[in-house]
Amino acid sequence: MYPRSVSQTTSLSTGNAGGSVGTGVLAGKRDAWSVTWLVLACGLIATCVVIGISAALPNTTVSASLLLRDPGPLTTLGLPVVKTIFDYAGALTIGWLLGAVFLAPPKPGGGFDVGGYRCAQAASKCAWVWCAAALALVPFSASNATGFSIGTILSRDGIASALQSLDVASSSLQAAVVAALVAVLARVVLRPASAFAVFGLSILGMLPVALSGHATTSGDHDFASDTIIFHLLGISIWVGGLVAFLALARQRSPHLDTIARRYSAVALIAFITVALSGVGNALIRLSYLSDLWRTDYGRLVVVKAVLLISLGGFGYLQRRKSVTAITTDGDRRPLLRLAVLEIAVMAATIGVAVALGRTAPPAPTPESFTNLTLVLGYDLSGPPSAWNLLTQWRFDFIFGTGSIVAAGLYLWGYRTLRLRGDAWPKGRLISWLVGCFVLLMATSSGLGRYAEAQFSIHMMGHMLLGMGAPILLVLGGPTTLALRALPAARRGDIPGLREGIVGLMHSRFLTLLTHPLVVLPLFVGSFYAIYFSSLFDTMIDSHAGHLIMNLHFLLVGYLYYWVIIGVDPSPRRLSSFVRLALLVAALPFHAFFGLALMNSRSVIGQLYYQNLELPWVSNLLSDQHLGGGIAWGGTEIPLIIVIIALMAQWSKADEREGRRSDRKSGTAVKSDDELDAYNAMLTQLAGRDSQQR
Template identity: 30%
Template sequence: MAAFVLATAVVAASAAFSGAVAERETLDPGAFARWALPIVLTVHHLAVAVVAGCLLFAVALLPPWRDRAAGAAGDREQRQDPHPAFTRAMATASAVSIVWVFSAVAVFVLTYANLSGQPVSGSEAFARELVYFGTDLLVGQAWATVVAIAFTVCTLTFLVRSPVALVATTFLALSTAIPISLVGHAAGSDDHFAGVGALVVHWLGVLVWVGGVAALVVVVPALTGSQAGANTSGGVPLARTVLERFSTLAGVAFFLVFASGVVNSVLRLGDWEGLFTRYGQLILIKAAATLLLGAIGLAHRRWAIGRLETVSAGRTAWRLVIVELGIMASIIGVTAALGRTAPPVPQEIEPAITPAEVLTGYLLPPELSWDRWLTEWRWDWLWVAFVAVAAAVYLLGVRKAQVWPWQRTASWMTGLAVLLYVTCSAPTIYGMVLFSAHSLMLLALAVLVPLLLVLGAPLQLMARTVARRTDGIRGAREWVDVVRPALSYPALNAVVLAASLGLVYYTPLFRLVLEYWIVHQVANLYFLAVGFCFMTSVIAPSSGRPIPRTAQIRTAAILAGALLLWAIVLAAGVLPVLEPDWFVNMARTWGPPVTLDQQLAGISVLVAGFAPMAFLLTALILYRAPRHESAPSSTS
């Protein structure tokens, strides 16, 4: 409650300083709407962070039962007694989700009032125009989506407690970052989708970091008091275990927040002179507070966590957590004020004047030549963040393993480099214009990148460096164990991959992938995951039973050949031309005609697909999956 009050006070002061609540000369919605919107935005942002943080703690950091070990020994009644920390986290998520729903509805209404310049009223005309705002305009659609997500999450927090359902609810809460980012200031920059991607990364980091600290404050009494129970991890008190695990997660979130914040600031400020505006001064205040939070987090990790058992250090550690939450609430207040303040770089997107801009949001790229495959880049900050985190986590695992084949590390890093190239360079840029380029992009995501990543043996590295938890909490390794049986059936994974390619290209889904940024991102992630499952089932199956090498190679050859043939059939356009309205209306003045381009796609897939498939068979012949990867002795 104190955090909500503090955030409200800070947003009021920041909005007054920046002039965001000043009376307008035209289309003024009235003092109530001008002052209420930034305040309600602050309440909304803090509420969604608290809900997401509490759900994240419930699914990944807190034991669901008071004493899981005792339950395993047969004490069913004690096993069924929920842990008080878990109960507090879910109760808080349920209560604050109600605040989230009402604040989301209020933001939706007040946003329309501010954009239209009409005072909030209960008239029929206002209600009719509000419906139009929520169904036909991008800003209204985004906030209507937030309202729907908030209502769904609120309902689920009261109804579900199973691990899978809670994970789905947590991801749904975190997905709020997408519609919020679609209407943020950075999204209005010249490179719209780069701004959206940077904002999504920023908001995901904020929700994990701020929400996690808020959840930590909520569950502290249940972690340190007499109700904490006997839950330990390798003899380590539960409070220390939870704080250590969250500290690692918060460190990743801090770097995502700060790095994406720098990118967003560059997009909104334009140049150094933008820092001297009131908008820029608020940016500097926000950056300084973020660095201070990073320093406090470092103090936690280096000093406080190891001394939690002592009374004085324990009090200092929890006081630091409360101070963190206060600073974070203040930052959210500044953020809400920034959202209502005009940035130095105008937010309005210039109207599209070419067919390519209308369809893709970008000018038609120059004619594709051999050198353009390497020189055309457009940074997608979602995938940049994904690659950076994946590389850092893998390298930390290699460091912990101490002895690890360099070939595996090289394969993993090469796979990430290819992933970055495919998502941020010519394959994606020209994939929106040429069907042949799009088919190459999808083939690389579904075959080549997963092959390189699987040869890096990440699951074996996890088995060696991450111990299974004994406190009833499902961590990364436990969730991998849940899906591991699906990695034992190469034929099933090949069918799923082949069917997915057919569904994308020969259903209306292909148009959605081309037209909508979020569908494009989800499709890329989906094919990367499905390809990873297929390659894992072929190269390093997890069935636990020995498979003869010749049988494994024969199975891989049959499946790889069938998949390649199917990809050629899809790309070559045996069926009618795919999405002619999109590719014909691009007004492209260079390159082959649309029909010829689709026929050339089959040849390009054959050439580009033969190499990774041949590499797969070669790697399978040379690859020797370790018979046993011993887990570390520590269970923390």
């Protein structure tokens, strides 16, 4: 997976294909092993673990417990093997990209150094393996879900039918497409700022398959889905990042002490994330404490917990001994020895995790399941009154956690400036904190709870996520605060996080996104693309679809208002006229969208809302018309805020221009006075000379 060790050469002064990518890799004694062989060996360990568990527990797999037909040994043992390769290759891809973006310091010019470039190339190779495993998952998962053999599924109509009727098959195909795109892009990127977008895309590629398992089909499956997302991303970054770190250490990459400190911080965060999300998911799945030793699922949870605890111990030793040895005297041998053992345990953990995902959890406690509980994962206590919207909270672990973390980081930056004696406008602080609170309310309060069940409430959340929260967050100026709070790299030092933010702000990707002809269609066109096509019906049917819609509304809204009223510097500075034109151009599209919903004759997401059987929604079309009215009238308050912000910015710009003109005028007057005095002095001296003569 990783190119051959650079220690096989005596020097390396230029880059690979495409031009120079950096220098500074030190030659050293060749080791008896390579990272490629280590990756393959650990993949074999994970595969053997999952095969052993699947063979020992054949009657507890999801397919055996839910189907009358046995798909055969090829599917029973082949599916966990393919799933292990899928998870392992995906984790390696994410880890290599993490190494290229964050671990390996770039060159002073902002491009990849040798280590970062090779990490990106290794990510491309792993992504192709990831893509192949995702494609193989399509027939295996379809065979497991239907009970038909692989040969039957691979017939002329078997794959097409599976893709149309089975979410797990279509999710695997989606992951394959994303993995292929990551493989192509990782091959051509040459800068960390560009690789950051590929890194985000690789994270999205891991989610479709993970969110199509049995943890998303029972009570509290919204919590289960959120914890799975945190758990999967944490373990992927942890495992893949360690491989990238080990490869950079083995090739004697420059600034290895900095790389070690960076990975140590990432690994600590990943460990905490994996531990908390694992405990949370286990609490959801296990009804009684005795399920830990009475059921196969519980026993696998215990085994996985023991492995994770041991990995935490390895991480502690890494921080205490290996990282210290590197930073003090440059000795990398303790790191290599401990990291090899740690990766092997991680591989076994992945195998246990795959087997756990295919093992049926214990039967839930006896309770009356309603349609709401089965579809939403939770129940509703009544119609969405003002009191219920304010008090019926259900914390969103994705956006709720994100809003709290964003507020905390902003407060840290604000405090850093204050301790340094620098001023920061309190209006920006208030705007950011209120924006975080609006995001929290829109996703975790009763508003977020009812948004998944009723279209009109969903539209209220849409307006807050797409307009209310982005406007307030943009006015907070988080990028400017980060650039002022983070330390700048001195001349000759390696670039840090501040320089990475600067590079991202000037990247071609953001320059393209902030173009008026791109940002306006993204903001306006998404309304029509989602609600007036089959996309809404597809996404509304799952918790993952709700998360995707919420994320889309928030990001697109932030991008649009950043271009119009953004306090932060952007790659493309637009004139006041263009920004006003962008604002005015969106108004008729918003109005027409609301009017189209108010006058619609067909119900959007009809099958989904009918299955909920809400007693207080007797007419779905009337509720949809109400949602259209909310969309039509919900733009007035955000529009007023934007206009006030624009006027304030124009007023400040005029004041600055006036002061600049006054300074220039004062300088000119002063210069004229000095010139007149100088001429008068020359005249006086000339008169004295004539008198003396």
